Amino acid sequence: MPLAADQARYSAAIAGGRNMLLLSHLRILAVLGQLVTILFVQFGLGVRLPLVPMITVVGALALLNLGTLVFLTRGGIVTNRGMFLALLTDFAALSAQFYMSGGVTNPFAPIGLLQIVIGSVLLEAWSCWVLVALHSIAFGLLSLFHRPLLLPDGYAITFSPVQILASWLNFVLVAVLLVFFVTRISRNLRTRDATLAELRQRAAExxxxxxxxxxxxxxxxxxxxxxxxxxxxxxxxxxxxxxxxxxxxxxxxxxxxxxxxxxxxxxxxxSGEARGEDLKRTTLRQFLTDVATTWSTLRPGLLAFDYRPHFDPVVVVDRTIAQILTNMLDNAHEAGAGHIQMIVEIRDGILVLTVQDDGNGFPPDMLETIGQPYRSSKDRRGAGLGLFLAVNVLRKLGGRLSVRNGPVRGAIVAISVPLVALTPEAAHG
CATH class of the missing domain: 1.20.5 (Single alpha-helices involved in coiled-coils or other helix-helix interfaces)
Structure with missing residues (x-):
């Protein structure tokens, strides 16, 4: 079974590549649109533009897009950083075109909002807000610094400073609201998808x-x-x-x-085939002592049992708990431990059973996948099922399993279960 982290990275890479491909298609439309508009305004309307610099920007954008397509066809990995840089390049090209064609008096000036919408969907939150800030600053600067657009009589219009200020405020307000709502909607959708994926994973398990x-x-x-x-x-x-x-x-x-x-x-x-037997009541100390004694019979001198609570509650414990503990002890022994300690604690009504050892510990790449079936450092058939079953049994009891390596060496495996789940009342309820 592939690692969950590897699956997530693979899915993110696939989605990033597809999104960059869509962005490249949009850039093709932008290049063609800019080229047609420049030529029409220059030769159709008779408005004089700095034709060579503006065509140069369009050509540079087309070459960049060609390089992006080649990168994608060769299996390049697209991250948030790459997508952000691509949108920054588009922003720079757009700002340069507006600087040479009238600044905010250019009728196409608000088109920068389209980039902000795309960024709010494709980028991480911090990247979106950086994009909003850059577009807002550029819109303000373009109202002050730009090459005037000299229109023929009948086309010319004049914007007052108040109108320009209002246009800038409108641009900033719309940009902020777009990012605010679109990013939250996207986050809600991602949360929903993650929840559904977790439910499907749990059902499969x-x-x-x-x-x-x-x-x-x-x-x-x-x-x-x-x-x-x-x-x-x-x-x-x-x-x-x-x-x-x-x-x-x-x-x-x-x-x-x-x-x-x-x-x-x-x-x-x-499996429910021994229900005819009466549940045996015992005490927590006696139950755990029996587990430790039974295991130590075949491996004397390895296990130290440390019962720390000041009281000994009556419990009715499912045999699967004993099997989980035995499996934890077996794992420690198979990892080369020369000393194993089983510590029993009760914290705020939670029974915590910790097994510490001085063995080889877990490989770092396994710590994130503990509890998945067949994920084990042991090279044998069926290895890795013990902790997988433990996680799912504890989940039914409202408990959890945690695993970490010791500060120097060895591993520390802890299971926590609500003590009320092991009481006679819970067993008969």
Missing amino acids: EDHIVRMGLLASGAAHELGTPLSSLSVILSDWRRQPALAADPQEIGEAQAAVARCKDIVGGILYA
Whole structure:
């Protein structure tokens, strides 16, 4: 499965390229429109313009657009900075044309608002406001400094200073309002799209969990019989004189089989096939002590259990919590940890279980994708499902999982669950 961050960058790059292509098409229309207008005003209306400089600006804009199209055809990546620079180039060309053709007295002067609208849709917020500021400043300066547009008799009109000031204020007001509302509308649309994408991702993950649950439930049924047979065979072997003298290996094998049976039972319990059994009430300390003791049986001397609350609440804990903790401890051990500490805390009604180790920690590129299926530093089939399942189980309980590397080495994995979700009342409710 591709990384979410990679998918986001890829989508942004695709959208940036398409937007730049649209901007290039618009620039082609602008180049043709400017060329036709200049020639018509010069030769059709008889208004004298600085023809060579204005045609030069049009030609430079056309060459820039050609370079942009070549860049896009070669798979160039377009970022907000690139889009902003492109719009700044268009702004500079437009300002130069207006400077040479009457400034704000040019009937086309308000066309700069089109660039502001495009920028408010395509650019980040800070870029939009910079564009507004530049256009507003340019509009004000062009009212003071420009080459007069010498119109023939019958075409000439005169703007009073008050009219010019009003035109500038109107331009600034419209530009600010456009950016203000368009950027907010765009942000709302992006938020909506992000929410929909998150819902689709969550639905896909839950569907993945259902399919894995069905597969695990079927496997648990099939494993039940051979595990029971192994348990009986090991009990018989323990009574054999040849093996009774060194019962340690038989004991370890029996503990491993017992753990496998417990895992299989937990799978059936979580899938709803063990509902006939009464929920077992216990205390939080006893439950976590049992998990730590069971895990330490096969790996003695590695785990330190630190229970910090000053009280011991009665809980009814789903077996999946024990499986999550066991998986966290297994991950720490497989990461090369020589010392593992499981810390239990209760903060403002939230149960926080933290597993710290001195192993290799998580690769930096994995920290952003923790909880996605099959994202793991372990090179084996099915790796990465443990934390994926943990995230989704905790989500059902109103909890969360957080992962970070230690200050020196190792990893710190913490799960937090509302204590009320583990109470007997919640279990029966």
